[in-house]
Amino acid sequence: MEDNTRYLVRCEEASDWVRHVDEGTQIVNDFYLPQGPFEKNEMSDTIYHAGTKVNYHEHSQGYETFFIARGSVECTIRGKKAVAQTGDIVHLPPYTPHGFVFLEEGTIWRELFQEINMQQGILNKNMILKHYPDLYEDPEFIGMYREANGSFVREKEVQDIAPVVPKSEIPEIREPGFAWARHCGDGWELKLKVGRFECNGAKEVWEANLDAGITIEYQDPHPYFELYYITKGRVRFTILEGFADEAVFVAEAGSIVRIPPYAKHKIEVVEAAQLFDNGCEIRLMSMLEDLAAIRAARPQVLEDPVMKKKLLRKYKCFVTAFYKKA
Ligand SMILES: [Fe+2]
Structure with a gap:
C-alpha cells in the first residue's frame, strides 16, 4: 500500500x-x-x-x-x-x-x-x-x-x-505558448493545456504562472487528491495532516506535490512560479467562464458568502481564499 x-x-x-x-x-x-x-x-x-x-x-x-x-x-x-x-x-x-x-x-x-x-x-x-x-x-x-x-x-x-x-x-x-483557454488577473495567469473534453471527463490540466505572494487557500475539505508539478520558482505548501498537525515544506522546480483527500491546505508562492495542476478535479474551465459572466451580469451573487460557496461547489472548487500578499 x-x-x-x-x-x-x-x-x-x-x-x-x-x-x-x-x-x-x-x-x-x-x-x-x-x-x-x-x-x-x-x-x-x-x-x-x-x-x-x-x-x-x-x-x-x-x-x-x-x-x-x-x-x-x-x-x-x-x-x-x-x-x-x-x-x-x-x-x-x-x-x-x-x-x-x-x-x-x-x-x-x-x-x-x-x-x-x-x-x-x-x-x-x-x-x-x-x-x-x-x-x-x-x-x-x-x-x-x-x-x-x-x-x-x-x-x-x-x-x-x-x-x-x-x-x-x-x-x-x-508548445509553451499553447492554451485552449487563458484567464489572467493581478499576478496570475492560467492556461488550459489539456481539456476535460479530450480526457473523457477524467480531468483537465492547467498551467499556472504565479507572482511571488500569490496565496491560495483550500480550507473546504474535499474527497479528491490534488497533484501539482512545479516547473519554475518556489512554492510553500502547508498541509493539515491526519495524525500530526501541519506539514510545511517548500517545493522547487522539478518537483511534484500530491495532497491527499480531506487535507486542508495552503499554497504560497515564495518566488515567481510556474506550476501545472495535474490532478484538476475542479471544472475550472467552466467555472472561470461562468464567474466572468456572473461578475458582469449579477455581481450580487458573489457578494453573498453562502451563494458564493454554493456556486464554487457546483464546479468542485474548494478554494476558500485567493489573494496576493504585499
Ligand atoms: Fe503509447
Missing part, C-alpha cells in the same frame, strides 16, 4: 522514487502509482538513451500526457512528423497513433497517465521477458498480451514515410 503522506517528490532524487527500473534502452522512475477505479494520477519519468525508437502504435484506452523535462524527440502522430523539445507537452487520447525516436541522450519524458496503469504494464512486460522469453515468439500469446494492454500495433513504415510538418500542424504537441 502506498503511503498517502508522501507529499513531495523531487523528480531527480532517488530517495523519493517508489520504484526504479532499468530497461536497457530506457530507465523508468515511478513517483506516484495510479489511484482509484479510474487509475488517476500515475506519474513517472522515463529517461531515454539517444536513438531509442518506440514503434508506431495506438491504444484503445487511457490518456497519456508527456511533459518533456529535458531533451528532444521526433514524434510521429497521426501520420505526420515533428520534433518536440524541452518545455513542450504531448497529449495522446485513445486511438491517436504515435511513434517516437528520442534524439538526445537522457531525454526525460515526465509522464501523467490516466486509465492506463502504465507501471503494471511495465511489470508485466519485464516478468514475461525475464521468465518466459519464448512466449514473445508465440503469436497467439502476443495477441492476448496486446489485447490485454489495449495496444494496437500499426505498420511501422508509416513512421518512415511520414512527412515532416511544423509542430503547429500536430495539435497533440503543445
Whole structure:
C-alpha cells in the first residue's frame, strides 16, 4: 500500500522514487502509482538513451500526457512528423497513433497517465521477458498480451514515410505558448493545456504562472487528491495532516506535490512560479467562464458568502481564499 503522506517528490532524487527500473534502452522512475477505479494520477519519468525508437502504435484506452523535462524527440502522430523539445507537452487520447525516436541522450519524458496503469504494464512486460522469453515468439500469446494492454500495433513504415510538418500542424504537441483557454488577473495567469473534453471527463490540466505572494487557500475539505508539478520558482505548501498537525515544506522546480483527500491546505508562492495542476478535479474551465459572466451580469451573487460557496461547489472548487500578499 502506498503511503498517502508522501507529499513531495523531487523528480531527480532517488530517495523519493517508489520504484526504479532499468530497461536497457530506457530507465523508468515511478513517483506516484495510479489511484482509484479510474487509475488517476500515475506519474513517472522515463529517461531515454539517444536513438531509442518506440514503434508506431495506438491504444484503445487511457490518456497519456508527456511533459518533456529535458531533451528532444521526433514524434510521429497521426501520420505526420515533428520534433518536440524541452518545455513542450504531448497529449495522446485513445486511438491517436504515435511513434517516437528520442534524439538526445537522457531525454526525460515526465509522464501523467490516466486509465492506463502504465507501471503494471511495465511489470508485466519485464516478468514475461525475464521468465518466459519464448512466449514473445508465440503469436497467439502476443495477441492476448496486446489485447490485454489495449495496444494496437500499426505498420511501422508509416513512421518512415511520414512527412515532416511544423509542430503547429500536430495539435497533440503543445508548445509553451499553447492554451485552449487563458484567464489572467493581478499576478496570475492560467492556461488550459489539456481539456476535460479530450480526457473523457477524467480531468483537465492547467498551467499556472504565479507572482511571488500569490496565496491560495483550500480550507473546504474535499474527497479528491490534488497533484501539482512545479516547473519554475518556489512554492510553500502547508498541509493539515491526519495524525500530526501541519506539514510545511517548500517545493522547487522539478518537483511534484500530491495532497491527499480531506487535507486542508495552503499554497504560497515564495518566488515567481510556474506550476501545472495535474490532478484538476475542479471544472475550472467552466467555472472561470461562468464567474466572468456572473461578475458582469449579477455581481450580487458573489457578494453573498453562502451563494458564493454554493456556486464554487457546483464546479468542485474548494478554494476558500485567493489573494496576493504585499
Ligand atoms: Fe503509447
